Amino acid sequence: MKEKIRDSISLKTEENVAYIKELLKNTSDIVFREFYIGNFKAALIYVDGMGDKILLNDYVLENVMFKGYSITDASEIKDRILAVTDVREIEKLSEAINAMLSGDTIMFIEGLENCYVVASRSWPARGVSEPSAETVIRGSRDGFTETIRFNTALVRRRVRDTRLKLVSKSLGVRSKTDSVIMYIDDIANKDVLEELFKRVENINIDAILDSGYVEQLIEDNKWSIFPQIQSTERPDVVAAALYEGRVAILIDNSPFALIVPATMASLFQSPDDYYQRWIYGSVIRLVRFFSIFISLMLPALYVAVTSFHTSIIPTKLAYFIAASREGVPFPAFVEALIMEVSLAFLLEAIARLPKAIGATIGIVGGLIIGQAAVTAGIVSPIMIIIVSLTVITSFTTPNYEITSAFRMLRVLFIIAASIVGLYGIMLGLIVTLIHMVKLKSFGIPYLAPMNNANKNDFKDMYLRFPLKYLKNRPEYMETEDKVRQK
Amino acid sequence: MKDKEFITPYGLFTTIVVTIVGVGIFSYPRELAADVGTDGWIATIVSGIISYLLIYIAYKAIKNNDYNKFYNIVENNFGKIIGFILALIFIIYSIFSISIGMRVFIEVIKMYLLEKTPTEFLLLITILVGSYLIRGEINTLVKFNEISFWAMFVPIILILLCTLNRTDFTNIFPILNNNPYDYIKTIRTSMFSFGGIQIIYMILPFMKDKKKISKTALKSIAFVTLFYVIIVIFTLAVFTKSQTKILLWPTITMIKSISIPGAFIERWEGVVMALWVIFYFTTFVNGYYLCADIVKDMFRLSDIKLSSVLIVPFIYLIALYPENIAELYDINSKVTPSLYLYSLVILPLILILRRPSRKRAIEECD
Numbered sequence: 001m002k003e004k005i006r007d008s009i010s011l012k013t014e015e016n017v018a019y020i021k022e023l024l025k026n027t028s029d030i031v032f033r034e035f036y037i038g039n040f041k042a043a044l045i046y047v048d049g050m051g052d053k054i055l056l057n058d059y060v061l062e063n064v065m066f067k068g069y070s071i072t073d074a075s076e077i078k079d080r081i082l083a084v085t086d087v088r089e090i091e092k093l094s095e096a097i098n099a100m101l102s103g104d105t106i107m108f109i110e111g112l113e114n115c116y117v118v119a120s121r122s123w124p125a126r127g128v129s130e131p132s133a134e135t136v137i138r139g140s141r142d143g144f145t146e147t148i149r150f151n152t153a154l155v156r157r158r159v160r161d162t163r164l165k166l167v168s169k170s171l172g173v174r175s176k177t178d179s180v181i182m183y184i185d186d187i188a189n190k191d192v193l194e195e196l197f198k199r200v201e202n203i204n205i206d207a208i209l210d211s212g213y214v215e216q217l218i219e220d221n222k223w224s225i226f227p228q229i230q231s232t233e234r235p236d237v238v239a240a241a242l243y244e245g246r247v248a249i250l251i252d253n254s255p256f257a258l259i260v261p262a263t264m265a266s267l268f269q270s271p272d273d274y275y276q277r278w279i280y281g282s283v284i285r286l287v288r289f290f291s292i293f294i295s296l297m298l299p300a301l302y303v304a305v306t307s308f309h310t311s312i313i314p315t316k317l318a319y320f321i322a323a324s325r326e327g328v329p330f331p332a333f334v335e336a337l338i339m340e341v342s343l344a345f346l347l348e349a350i351a352r353l354p355k356a357i358g359a360t361i362g363i364v365g366g367l368i369i370g371q372a373a374v375t376a377g378i379v380s381p382i383m384i385i386i387v388s389l390t391v392i393t394s395f396t397t398p399n400y401e402i403t404s405a406f407r408m409l410r411v412l413f414i415i416a417a418s419i420v421g422l423y424g425i426m427l428g429l430i431v432t433l434i435h436m437v438k439l440k441s442f443g444i445p446y447l448a449p450m451n452n453a454n455k456n457d458f459k460d461m462y463l464r465f466p467l468k469y470l471k472n473r474p475e476y477m478e479t480e481d482k483v484r485q486k
Numbered sequence: 487m488k489d490k491e492f493i494t495p496y497g498l499f500t501t502i503v504v505t506i507v508g509v510g511i512f513s514y515p516r517e518l519a520a521d522v523g524t525d526g527w528i529a530t531i532v533s534g535i536i537s538y539l540l541i542y543i544a545y546k547a548i549k550n551n552d553y554n555k556f557y558n559i560v561e562n563n564f565g566k567i568i569g570f571i572l573a574l575i576f577i578i579y580s581i582f583s584i585s586i587g588m589r590v591f592i593e594v595i596k597m598y599l600l601e602k603t604p605t606e607f608l609l610l611i612t613i614l615v616g617s618y619l620i621r622g623e624i625n626t627l628v629k630f631n632e633i634s635f636w637a638m639f640v641p642i643i644l645i646l647l648c649t650l651n652r653t654d655f656t657n658i659f660p661i662l663n664n665n666p667y668d669y670i671k672t673i674r675t676s677m678f679s680f681g682g683i684q685i686i687y688m689i690l691p692f693m694k695d696k697k698k699i700s701k702t703a704l705k706s707i708a709f710v711t712l713f714y715v716i717i718v719i720f721t722l723a724v725f726t727k728s729q730t731k732i733l734l735w736p737t738i739t740m741i742k743s744i745s746i747p748g749a750f751i752e753r754w755e756g757v758v759m760a761l762w763v764i765f766y767f768t769t770f771v772n773g774y775y776l777c778a779d780i781v782k783d784m785f786r787l788s789d790i791k792l793s794s795v796l797i798v799p800f801i802y803l804i805a806l807y808p809e810n811i812a813e814l815y816d817i818n819s820k821v822t823p824s825l826y827l828y829s830l831v832i833l834p835l836i837l838i839l840r841r842p843s844r845k846r847a848i849e850e851c852d
């Protein structure tokens with residue numbers, strides 16, 4: 001997969017240019033510009049569309065061509081007349097070519113053993129805009145974009161600390177995607193960091209197109225249905241995670257940053273919990289836990305109660321349910337599955353369609369078909385209510401991946417309930433719990449801090465205590481600097 | 487896992503509590519009321535104290551043997567053949583108690599939740615789920631215990647609060663109104679509800695902070711005793727002693743009596759049974775793990791996955807053997823006492839009375 005590129009740079013500019021021309025033949029987007037600086041033959045090479053032409057014309061070419069006559073020694077050029085801030089001297093040709101393919105400009109000068117790389121990266125990019133998947137009521141409106149430098153700047157603006165470290169890596173043998181691992185040196189858990197670097201080193205794939213690739217290549221358990229790495233579009237979420245001792249990974253071309261380690265609790269938290277006053281924050285959290293419980297259990301409970309334990313609910317209600325199900329030709333289990341499946345169709349269709357048509361599909365699918373199905377007697381009205389409730393409740397969780405995981409679990413629970421009723425639901429819960437207990441994200445238990453009775457960590461778990469009481473960083477993260485607030 | 491010793495005192499506490507509290511709690515108030523009437527809670531406290539002594543003896547026995555694993559301790563002290571037999575009897579007790587518990591549990595489930603589902607099927611799925619947990623090794627098990635502790639006791643306390651409006655606490659009088667022999671007899675039956683303390687053989691070798699063991703053990707036994715006392719007093723307060731005596735499972739009947747006007751749920755025992763699944767399940771998996779672990783060491787198997795499979799048929803067959811509940815309790819009362827006495831009293835006592843194996847080995851070398 002790896003390509004052999006020469007490392008040594010020839011003293012003769014023509015030779016270098018000829019080599020690169022040979023290497024990059026049949027590539028129409030490379031611009032070669034040969035010229036003289038005084039008496040020295042020089043060449044600029046860059047990718048058309050990725051290089052900043054104004055910079056190259058006005059500050060590089062103009063300066064060196066007009067003022068180059070005074071130069072006697074080639075090594076003076078960089079220090080005296082190249083009026084550009086970011087110029088690197090590079091010894092290896094392969095490295096210079098990689099930089100050029102990322103948008104920089106190579107500059108060869110005759111008689112020099114090294115070449116210069118002018119940072120001229122510039123391309124049409126989407127500006128910072130509001131995150132589409134993670135909206136907040138109170139809080140910043142800026143979201144990550146596809147350009148990694150903008151993203152690191154967005155985080156840096158929230159962490160102006162000398163101890164914020166950004167380690168760059170190039171991932172993908174062919175795509176050579178830029179990636180940055182961000183952490184705060186004296187807070188981050190060193191074991192997590194070491195493990196992360198090890199796993200990132202082991203990535204050996206041709207191309208990384210999105211942070212989703214990296215996520216899947218470095219996660220702990222690929223057979224689990226739970227996401228073990230948090231992804232976010234919000235720089236403030238990344239900054240908050242850094243302050244908690246987590247590590248963030250930013251990938252070029254992806255507006256989603258990854259945060260490791262993820263815990264179940266962190267996937268349920270929204271920045272709003274912290275930005276609003278603590279009472280609202282706590283209530284919202286409770287609402288969220290309750291709603292995830294409903295979205296997970298309600299259809300399964302309905303199936304269990306109607307097919308096994310009709311005696312649990314009040315007699316009147318039992319009669320009511322029985323009456324509303326009269327004429328429905330399917331057992332409750334089949335009815336629930338039909339609704340779950342059609343719901344999955346609906347959600348997928350809305351996600352794939354252009355926004356303008358999406359609303360129409362919502363109305364046709366949700367209202368018209370739902371109403372018609374009830375009138376036709378295929379499903380009972382109660383089932384429609386239950387499924388709608390589960391959908392609404394499932395989207396109270398800020399993280400989309402965990403919502404999808406719970407959606408899949410819900411179907412398994414319905415099946416378990418249809419076989420052994422409430423007992424099946426309980427066993428299903430136990431199996432889920434066992435699985436979550438086994439799960440780890442970069443050495444940190446997935447269920448932390450639920451599995452230990454740590455008073456400090458519980459202050460920011462089911463409830464969100466007033467900020468004044470949250471004096472320490474999460475203890476399960478085993479951070480180096482433990483105190484947040486004196 | 488960085489080091490081998492990772493279990494915190496909290497892990498030990500929850501493991502002991504969730505292992506001891508199991509299906510015994512269903513019939514416990516009846517067993518007490520049958521002999522001493524209103525004085526059941528005194529018997530509970532006394533047996534709590536005795537249990538602590540037993541757990542302390544076992545702790546000393548393990549400590550004298552350098553916190554070795556159970557089978558290694560027995561082997562070092564008694565040699566290969568006798569050690570094997572002693573360990574086998576110990577396992578038989580553990581398997582027997584979890585199997586009997588399993589059957590009681592399945593019977594309760596069948597009575598209140600699933601009348602028509604075959605016992606065999608319920609047994610199988612429960613054992614399967616247990617095996618899934620066992621395959622995660624001991625740190626998974628302890629973490630599971632830590633989390634289930636909350637899932638168990640928070641709802642049960644809420645439910646007990648709901649029965650408050652039906653209680654009449656004068657029912658627990660008179661106090662100390664029986665002859666001493668009755669107390670001794672009751673304490674003897676009551677002790678079986680504290681079975682499960684042998685779980686420390688599994689936990690202690692992996693404890694992180696060994697100084698805190700005896701204090702944590704005291705805390706956990708005290709917690710269990712308090713919980714039992716509360717259950718006994720509540721059943722007495724709700725039913726009086728004469729009624730408690732004749733109910734098969736007074737604890738469930740007590741919950742059945744809850745009625746909250748205007749509540750959505752009419753018959754609480756179904757819901758409570760669902761919650762109770764986790765009470766039994768923790769007792770089961772901990773006992774199961776203990777057996778599987780010892781079997782693994784006995785036959786020198788490479789990992790616990792294999793040994794856990796080996797035990798499954800025995801649990802299944804023993805649990806299916808009794809034909810009905812009466813026979814179940816009958817067998818239980820015949821077999822359990824002697825095995826209990828051996829596993830929790832005689833064996834640890836012998837171990838503690840022998841000199842620590844390492845010292846002996848050093849002396850022999852001299």
